[in-house]
Amino acid sequence: MTRVHDAGRRAGVLLPLFSMPSTASWGIGEIGDLPTMTMWLRDAGFGVLQLLPTNEMAPGQTSPYSAISAMALDPIYITMQAVPEFVAFGGEPRLDLGDQAAIRAARSAPRVDYAAVRRAKEHALRLAFSQFWDAEWVRGTARAGAFAAYCSWEEWWLADYALYRAIRERNGGQSWTAWDEPLRRRDPQALSRAREELETEILFYQYLQWLADEQWQDARAASSVALFGDFPFMVAADSADVWSRQHLFRFDATVGTPPDAFSATGQDWGLPVYRWDVMEHDDYRWLRQRAKRTARLFDGYRIDHLVGFYRTFSRPLGTDVGTFDPGEQDDQIALGERLMSIFMGSGAQIIAEDLGVVPDFVRESLAALAVPGYKVLRWEREWKIDDQPFIDPAEYPSLSVATTGTHDTDPIAIWWQTAPTHEREAFAALPSIASYFAQTSPRTAPFTPRLRDAILRALYSSASNLVLVPFPDIFGWTHRINTPATITDENWTWRLPWPVDTLHRQLDAGERLSTLRAWAEETGRFTRTVMKNGK
Numbered sequence: 001m002t003r004v005h006d007a008g009r010r011a012g013v014l015l016p017l018f019s020m021p022s023t024a025s026w027g028i029g030e031i032g033d034l035p036t037m038t039m040w041l042r043d044a045g046f047g048v049l050q051l052l053p054t055n056e057m058a059p060g061q062t063s064p065y066s067a068i069s070a071m072a073l074d075p076i077y078i079t080m081q082a083v084p085e086f087v088a089f090g091g092e093p094r095l096d097l098g099d100q101a102a103i104r105a106a107r108s109a110p111r112v113d114y115a116a117v118r119r120a121k122e123h124a125l126r127l128a129f130s131q132f133w134d135a136e137w138v139r140g141t142a143r144a145g146a147f148a149a150y151c152s153w154e155e156w157w158l159a160d161y162a163l164y165r166a167i168r169e170r171n172g173g174q175s176w177t178a179w180d181e182p183l184r185r186r187d188p189q190a191l192s193r194a195r196e197e198l199e200t201e202i203l204f205y206q207y208l209q210w211l212a213d214e215q216w217q218d219a220r221a222a223s224s225v226a227l228f229g230d231f232p233f234m235v236a237a238d239s240a241d242v243w244s245r246q247h248l249f250r251f252d253a254t255v256g257t258p259p260d261a262f263s264a265t266g267q268d269w270g271l272p273v274y275r276w277d278v279m280e281h282d283d284y285r286w287l288r289q290r291a292k293r294t295a296r297l298f299d300g301y302r303i304d305h306l307v308g309f310y311r312t313f314s315r316p317l318g319t320d321v322g323t324f325d326p327g328e329q330d331d332q333i334a335l336g337e338r339l340m341s342i343f344m345g346s347g348a349q350i351i352a353e354d355l356g357v358v359p360d361f362v363r364e365s366l367a368a369l370a371v372p373g374y375k376v377l378r379w380e381r382e383w384k385i386d387d388q389p390f391i392d393p394a395e396y397p398s399l400s401v402a403t404t405g406t407h408d409t410d411p412i413a414i415w416w417q418t419a420p421t422h423e424r425e426a427f428a429a430l431p432s433i434a435s436y437f438a439q440t441s442p443r444t445a446p447f448t449p450r451l452r453d454a455i456l457r458a459l460y461s462s463a464s465n466l467v468l469v470p471f472p473d474i475f476g477w478t479h480r481i482n483t484p485a486t487i488t489d490e491n492w493t494w495r496l497p498w499p500v501d502t503l504h505r506q507l508d509a510g511e512r513l514s515t516l517r518a519w520a521e522e523t524g525r526f527t528r529t530v531m532k533n534g535k
Helices: 031-043 084-089 097-108 114-137 142-153 155-170 188-197 199-222 240-244 276-281 285-297 329-344 360-369 412-418 421-428 431-438 449-460 471-475 500-505 507-522
Strands: 010-014 048-050 226-231 249-257 267-274 300-303 312-316 323-325 349-352 373-376 400-403 466-470
Touching (some): 010 507, 031 048, 031 507, 048 466, 097 114, 114 142, 114 199, 142 155, 142 199, 155 188, 155 199, 155 240, 155 285, 188 199, 226 285, 226 349, 267 312, 329 349, 329 360, 349 373, 412 449, 421 431, 431 449, 449 466, 449 471, 466 471, 471 507, 500 507
Parallel strands (some): 010 048, 010 466, 048 226, 226 300, 300 349, 373 400, 400 466
Antiparallel strands (some): 249 267, 249 312, 312 323
């Protein structure tokens, strides 16, 4: 049966899939861990779990935004115990001793060890595919038929993706831009020859996506809250999408952001640039396909770098001066609203990441389209008024997403500990916070559990229909998910301190569950999940 989730006032959490392993998973959160995690969230009164992108990351990468496909799920998230061929092979005990040791080490590690997990799963999935080939595929079984049906149904993206992955692997993981020229430019004869030579390898990559998709659909059906995804603005140059649709991108420039108050030089992301004029000719078919694919996986999704879909900033290679495309405001509004209509028509709820320097006309456009943007508590201030007072959450528009931060920001504990005196004092003047500081000075007040709860309670009481809290902020932890503009072993590797299948037995988690549920009930955010037949 399909679950129906109330879309009124809700509370949710931001938690990456990689951060929620169970005792049985291989040192990383897996697709099969989602239902267990959502049981705790449901009992705590939450109605939404916001994930980061789950697209396949480039080998050696740990950022979920460094994807080699806008469509494929990352096989690193496959739950091996739920793969029938792996079970038939004999499971974990049949792996070689090196892989078994790597899995044990990954489970006990304080952070996600991507290299070890990916290597062990690659070996295990190869064994599973060999079992599938012998026992199912060559015999033409019903299971083989189900796989063939999936490949046919998803051919619109799966065929090019699997071919790209097979050729990339044969070329030692090199980017497609370093392949032989006929394959680089997708000469039909070269592609046909590659399909023949790499037939089994292509089937392997299709098999992985079938496993991931089957597990995802099962997990989504069994989850107790709505699952929200993340729709990255761009895709990497070295990706199946760019290789197979080169005509949709410019390679003589790179995407980024212009100079602003936060950066004198702006940002250069090194990503290829959308050719909006070419995309318009086929009515933005590829973006429609991305939206369709995302809606098939999620109940809703966050549109990353929303402003880029209204106007994309890029710099020609070798220059520091960039321009917007489109260049005129009327054209920017027309483009943005056309693309928003595509996302809104995908069948999933959308929310817009409208943070940073966003023109007023973009926010006005979102409001007219009824697309909620973000209200980050620490940044919501009357910037044009003397003393720049904070805006009380009770005054946020209902069409918004209230939050303490994002995956890129300091946790609220660190923010408070490092906030300058004038910022602390301005924050303490908020009506929804002021009572906490009646007997303590914000100048010297430490970050305590009571202050944490005062901040969270104010957020729950906000007028925003949706509250999303990064999971570390629920507990007042100082762990970061990512520190922008840095490359460290700590980025994208944070895990919960407890396996998700033990959350209901953890005293701290139990206390939080009771408190959060009470707030959800008091502020009208408690989500009742019902079945379509009303049961």
